[in-house]
Amino acid sequence: MLNRLAHVTLYVHDCEEALQFYTEKLGFQKRMDSKMDDGSRWLTIGLPDQELEIVLHDPTHWHREDVAQIMLQQVGKNPMWVWQTEDFEGTYETFRQRGVKFISEPHDVMYGKEVIFEDLYGNRFLMLQPTTM
Missing domain, CATH: 3.10.180.10 (2,3-Dihydroxybiphenyl 1,2-Dioxygenase, domain 1)
Structure with a gap:
């Protein structure tokens, strides 16, 4: 059975500008920031007193180009x-x-x-x- 919502994803064009907006303007904290061997980035933020993490996701390094373009249309x-x-x-x-x-x-x-x-x-x-x- 499901027991909690752990992550939600926001598609972004630029992880760094999204991180700056959410931390500097809205007061979120950076939780995880990892670079993968293929150049992709796992970047999450969250509120100080909340377990839920928001994934700031630029799909260009994670997915095939055609799939990434579909995802980028959802930004x-x-x-x-x-x-x-x-x-x-x-x-x-x-x-x-x-x-x-x-x-x-x-x-x-x-x-x-x-x-x-x-x-x-x-x-x-x-x-x-x-x-x-």
Whole structure:
């Protein structure tokens, strides 16, 4: 039986620029960074208090050219993920000052407060501070 989600993958055009965006703008930590003999790179990031790792995956060294091109067409088209915070205003202001692109204004909803932002490739993420029950 399955017991946990260990990794999720984001296709990227450039691992280094993606790493810089996620660590410097959003506060993720680099978890693994390994070069393989064939030139491919295994690069993961994660939040400080979370076990889940995000693979920043440039498929050009991992896959045949035709397969890599299909994967590269998916850059910026991931489904929206929801990131939770306990300090909505502080996190929003920090991200804004770091140049994160917001595509909505923060607003209150019946289950909390939320705003939508994008990464450097156009993937959309929702930041949520849920209402305390």
